[in-house]
Structures are given as structure tokens and as C-alpha cells.
Amino acid sequence: xxxxxxxxxxxxxxxxxxxxxxxxxxxxxxxxxxxxxxxxxxxxxxxxxxxxxxxxxxxxxxxxxxxxxxxxxxxxxxxxxxxxxxxxxxxxxxxxxxxxxxxxxxxxxxxxxxxxxxxxxxxxxxxxxxxxxxxxxxxxxxxxxxxxxxxxxxxxxxxxxxxxxxxxxxxxxxxxxxxxxxxxxxxxxxxxxxxxxxxxxxxxxxxxxxxxxxxxxxxxxxxxxxxxxxxxxxxxxxxxxxxxxxxxxxxxxxxxxxxxxxxxxxxxxxxxxxxxxxxxxxxxxxxxxxxxxxxxxxxxxxxxxxxxxxxxxxxxxxxxxxxxxxxxxxxxxxxxxxxxxxxxxxxxxxxxxxxxxxxxxxxxxxxxxxxxxxxxxxxxxxxxxxxxxxxxxxxxxxxxxxxxxxxxxxxxxxxxxxxxxxxxxxxxxxxxxxxxxxxxxxxxxxxxxxxxxxxxxxxxxxxxxxxxxxxxxxxxxxxxxxxxxxxxxxxxxxxxxxxxxxxxxxxxxxxxxxxxxxxxxxxxxxxxxxxxxxxxxxxxxxxxxxxxxxxxxx
DNA sequence: GCCGTTTTCGGCCCGACTGTTTTCAGTCG
Numbered sequence: 001x002x003x004x005x006x007x008x009x010x011x012x013x014x015x016x017x018x019x020x021x022x023x024x025x026x027x028x029x030x031x032x033x034x035x036x037x038x039x040x041x042x043x044x045x046x047x048x049x050x051x052x053x054x055x056x057x058x059x060x061x062x063x064x065x066x067x068x069x070x071x072x073x074x075x076x077x078x079x080x081x082x083x084x085x086x087x088x089x090x091x092x093x094x095x096x097x098x099x100x101x102x103x104x105x106x107x108x109x110x111x112x113x114x115x116x117x118x119x120x121x122x123x124x125x126x127x128x129x130x131x132x133x134x135x136x137x138x139x140x141x142x143x144x145x146x147x148x149x150x151x152x153x154x155x156x157x158x159x160x161x162x163x164x165x166x167x168x169x170x171x172x173x174x175x176x177x178x179x180x181x182x183x184x185x186x187x188x189x190x191x192x193x194x195x196x197x198x199x200x201x202x203x204x205x206x207x208x209x210x211x212x213x214x215x216x217x218x219x220x221x222x223x224x225x226x227x228x229x230x231x232x233x234x235x236x237x238x239x240x241x242x243x244x245x246x247x248x249x250x251x252x253x254x255x256x257x258x259x260x261x262x263x264x265x266x267x268x269x270x271x272x273x274x275x276x277x278x279x280x281x282x283x284x285x286x287x288x289x290x291x292x293x294x295x296x297x298x299x300x301x302x303x304x305x306x307x308x309x310x311x312x313x314x315x316x317x318x319x320x321x322x323x324x325x326x327x328x329x330x331x332x333x334x335x336x337x338x339x340x341x342x343x344x345x346x347x348x349x350x351x352x353x354x355x356x357x358x359x360x361x362x363x364x365x366x367x368x369x370x371x372x373x374x375x376x377x378x379x380x381x382x383x384x385x386x387x388x389x390x391x392x393x394x395x396x397x398x399x400x401x402x403x404x405x406x407x408x409x410x411x412x413x414x415x416x417x418x419x420x421x422x423x424x425x426x427x428x429x430x431x432x433x434x435x436x437x438x439x440x441x442x443x444x445x446x447x448x449x450x451x452x453x454x455x456x457x458x459x460x461x462x463x464x465x466x467x468x469x470x471x472x473x474x475x476x477x478x479x480x481x482x483x484x485x486x487x488x489x490x491x492x493x494x495x496x497x498x499x500x501x502x503x504x505x506x507x508x509x510x511x512x513x514x515x516x517x518x519x520x521x522x523x524x525x526x527x528x529x530x531x532x533x534x535x536x537x538x539x540x541x542x543x544x545x546x547x548x549x550x551x552x553x554x
Numbered sequence: 555g556c557c558g559t560t561t562t563c564g565g566c567c568c569g570a571c572t573g574t575t576t577t578c579a580g581t582c583g
Contacts, residue, residue: 008566009556010556012556013556013557016555042556045555046556080582081582083581116574323583354582414583415569
């Protein structure tokens with residue numbers, strides 16, 4: 001609608017309808033026209049649209065717009081820093097319909113000449129378009145795992161004579177994946193080929209496939225699928241070989257042998273046996289990067305990697321007080337149902353006006369409600385938190401007496417994301433040094449495959465967290481996974497505590513904790529270094545102690 | 555297109571930033 005010059009306020013009302021529809025607990029498919037109209041933001045027109053989707057499983061208006069929009073223009077909608085207005089102009093004035101043509105036009109200085117554009121915009125556009133091209137057909141881990149599991153199940157179902165497993169980067173739980181790799185051992189390759197040829201959601205790339213490898217494309221996502229083939233007796237060896245990173249495989253073992261050579265000697269019947277032969281303890285698949293796992297293995301200090309089941313509570317969550325979809329009570333109830341001992345609610349702070357951030361008087365209202373809920377929820381406890389915006393100069397956006405009214409504070413950056421490394425680092429360190437800061441939220445602001453992290457000096461930031469006793473978040477949202485596991489490793493070395501936080505904006509968001517655990521494990525995270533693996537009473541004491549320290553310093 | 559009433563049409567969330575512009579439009583969180 002934005003691209004086709006539809007009325008701005010009409011667009012706004014569609015947006016607000018979607019916002020409210022996502023919040024509602026009702027199943028839209030069960031509602032009549034009248035019932036639909038009762039939903040806030042839904043009037044006669046939008047009710048009819050939902051009804052059309054209910055009846056026909058599609059929407060004529062949407063299909064029509066989609067058919068008028070080139071695929072490259074849809075891709076451009078993802079360019080960070082560029083919205084519909086600028087894309088519309090590029091499309092109409094320069095007749096550009098692909099990211100590649102866009103880059104060429106930037107290089108030919110054609111974009112800077114457009115009204116409202118300039119040299120800087122052109123440069124940023126080129127950079128942003130290259131970033132998107134680079135990330136094309138990558139999947140976030142969540143989607144890759146989901147697709148991979150469906151493929152494994154389908155292929156397993158083809159015959160009893162098939163062994164199949166995820167392998168490669170998806171088995172190592174990398175944050176973004178290309179391609180999705182599987183290993184299949186079978187004597188019935190024809191069945192597998194037929195499956196790839198016939199599966200509606202796949203395109204089998206026969207020409208690019210060979211006797212040891214089959215390739216396909218997942219049509220809706222564009223994801224690449226690579227299926228390694230082997231004989232049944234080679235399954236373990238091949239699983240090991242295709243899982244490990246090149247660095248892991250080539251690592252010099254005792255006697256200067258590498259795994260690559262070891263695997264040539266014989267067929268093993270388990271991965272444990274392979275490590276045994278190398279005189280090493282078992283190394284979990286997600287650690288096989290060739291980075292630091294051998295240091296642990298050789299000194300017999302393999303960490304006992306964190307499990308989701310070891311997490312006792314959920315910190316950093318939003319409710320309808322700010323931009324969450326579900327009420328505080330609903331969030332708390334569901335958290336309790338999942339078996340957690342506590343919930344840390346941390347709605348947006350007042351600076352985040354776009355997210356309905358909490359003014360001081362609304363904080364008081366929320367605290368009253370939390371007190372009431374805590375009275376009636378038995379052993380379960382809601383902790384009073386806030387996701388306080390880190391302002392441009394590194395200060396938090398409430399006065400000390402307001403900050404002191406919380407049990408814990410997540411300090412996060414949401415604005416001015418384009419500082420240079422030095423300024424951004426100093427800003428973060430100032431926030432870390434604030435005695436009221438409990439947890440540093442999503443430290444680099446990255447959105448995987450969408451927005452690059454702002455540059456920071458990771459070492460300096462982590463060192464500051466160690467010095468001031470600030471916990472670092474692994475934001476478990478599949479698009480963030482921030483702090484990156486490569487830096488979590490350094491944080492663990494410095495003894496910094498980690499909090500695996502879902503940043504849930506709805507009840508279902510709690511389940512993202514799994515993805516945070518995945519990246520924590522890659523860095524060697526254990527329950528001992530995870531703050532939300534503490535029990536309710538332990539974390540209560542921890543928060544209390546932190547606050548007393550803060551008050552004595554403030 | 556939706557809402558809410560001043561019941562028939564006017565107003566629609568907002569503050570900051572950026573790169574343009576020469577006073578503001580577009581984008582973002």
C-alpha cells in the first residue's frame with residue numbers, strides 16, 4: 001500500500017488493526033463479521049478482509065498488489081535506513097527493480113541526483129544493498145532448524161533402510177545458516193531423488209547434484225539444501241566429518257594426526273569412539289569450531305553445557321504496560337505454567353515513547369499490580385524491572401530514586417545506533433558503571449541478516465561488566481542472539497555472569513530461551529555462570545544485594 | 555480506514571536523528 005501511494009491514514013489503520021489482531025486471544029477463524037468488528041481497530045472494511053481470508057484462505061487485494069510488485073522491490077523493503085517513500089522514488093524515477101541494478105546506479109552516481117537523496121544517502125544505500133545481497137538465502141537458526149527437522153522426518157519416513165541426521169552448521173547451531181545440511185545413509189537413493197523431485201515445497205537441482213551430494217532449494221524461503229550421501233557403514237564417520245568445522249577437523253591431535261586422517265583408518269560406530277581414539281573426551285557438536293574446545297578437552301575441563309531445563313526464571317519481558325501483546329497477569333500465569341519460579345518484567349522506559357514506555361506514575365501503577373499478583377501467585381514471584389533506555393550520553397532515563405524502586409534494571413540502547421566505535425563504547429561503559437544497572441541488554445543492537453551491529457570495543461565493554469559486576473544478556477530472540485557467542489566466550493573467561501533473556505513481547509516468546517541456550521553452549525556457558533539458573537530465593541538475594549550496593553554508592 | 559462524538563466529519567502516537575534542505579521529509583525504535 002505504501003509503494004502504491006495508498007492513503008497514509010488508511011495504511012495507518014491497517015497497521016493498527018494488525019497490532020490489535022496480534023494482541024487478541026481470539027481465534028479469528030471462529031469469528032463472525034460482527035464479532036470481528038468488535039475488535040479495536042477493526043471496522044467494516046477490515047472485518048470483510050479477514051472474512052475473505054477465512055472463507056478463501058487468500059486475499060484478492062493482497063495478491064493483486066503482490067503481482068504488481070517485482071521481487072527485487074520487495075527485497076528493497078528490507079534495506080535498513082530506507083523506507084517505502086525512497087524505494088518508490090527509486091523504482092519510479094530510475095526504473096530500478098533489483099538490488100544489483102541499484103548498486104550499479106549508485107556507482108554511476110544516479111541515485112544521489114534524485115530529489116531528497118545525496119552523496120551520503122547513496123553511499124549508505126549501496127552498503128545496505130550489498131549487505132542484503134551477501135545475506136541472501138541465509139536462514140535464521142530457528143527457521144533452518146525447523147526446515148531441517150521437517151526434512152529429516154520426511155526422509156526418514158521414506159524407508160526403514162534410511163539413516164538421516166542434520167549436519168553441518170545447523171547441527172553446530174550457528175546463528176545463521178546456509179545451506180541447510182543433512183546426511184543420509186541409504187542403499188535406496190532413488191527414493192530420495194523421487195522425494196526431492198515430487199515435494200511441492202522443494203525444487204530439486206538435479207544438474208548441480210552428484211553421486212555423493214544432492215542439492216535442492218526450499219521455494220518459500222529460497223534456502224539452499226545440501227544432502228550428503230554415504231554408505232550405511234560410513235554414517236558415523238561422515239556425520240563427524242560433515243558436522244565439524246574445517247578447523248576442528250584439521251586440529252593437530254596427539255602424534256600430529258588430524259581427525260581427517262583418523263577417519264580414514266576405519267569406520268567408527270559412535271562419535272564418542274572417535275574422540276576416544278583421539279584420547280579426548282566427547283565434544284558436543286555445537287563446540288566443534290576449532291576455536292577453544294580443545295583447550296578444555298586436553299585439560300579435562302569440558303564445561304557442563306547449560307540446558308534449558310536448568311533455567312529457573314525468565315528475565316527481560318514486556319507486557320501491555322508498554323509494547324507487549326499480553327497483560328502482566330497473563331505473562332506471569334504462563335511463565336508459572338511453564339514451570340519457572342519467577343518472572344522479571346521489564347517494560348520499556350519513558351524515553352521509548354513509540355513503545356508506550358512507562359512514565360513515573362505508570363511505574364507506580366505497575367508496581368501496585370505486581371504486589372497484588374505476588375500475593376495471589378503462591379511461591380511464584382514477579383520481580384519489578386525496567387528496560388531503561390541508555391541515552392546518547394550513556395545515562396539512564398530515570399532519576400536514582402525511581403531506579404531504586406526496581407528489583408533489577410536492564411539497560412539497553414534503542415536510539416542513535418550509528419555512533420562510531422569509541423563513542424558507542426564509552427556510552428555503554430557509562431551505563432555499565434551506573435550502580436543501578438543489573439543487566440546489559442542486547443549489547444550491539446544487531447538484527448541478524450537485517451541490521452549490522454553498531455561497532456563497539458567488545459573487550460572494553462566486557463571488561464567494564466567484569467569490573468562493575470554487571471550481567472550481560474544473551475538476548476535469545478532468533479534475530480538478535482546478542483551478545484554473540486564468540487564474545488560470550490571472553491565474558492565467561494572474565495567471570496562475567498550471563499542472563500539468557502527472551503525479550504518476550506508475548507507469552508510464546510518465552511520459548512525463544514532455547515535459542516539463547518544454543519548460543520550460550522557454543523561459548524561454553526554453564527548453569528553456574530547463568531544468573532537466571534539461580535533459584536527464586538537466590539536471585540532475590542542477588543538483586544537485594546546489588547541494590548544495597550547501588551544505594552550506598554548513589 | 556477507524557474512531558468518537560460537537561452524530562457526519564476531522565483527526566489520526568512521538569521524539570530524535572539524518573541528510574537533505576534552506577525549513578523539512580523520511581525513517582526508526
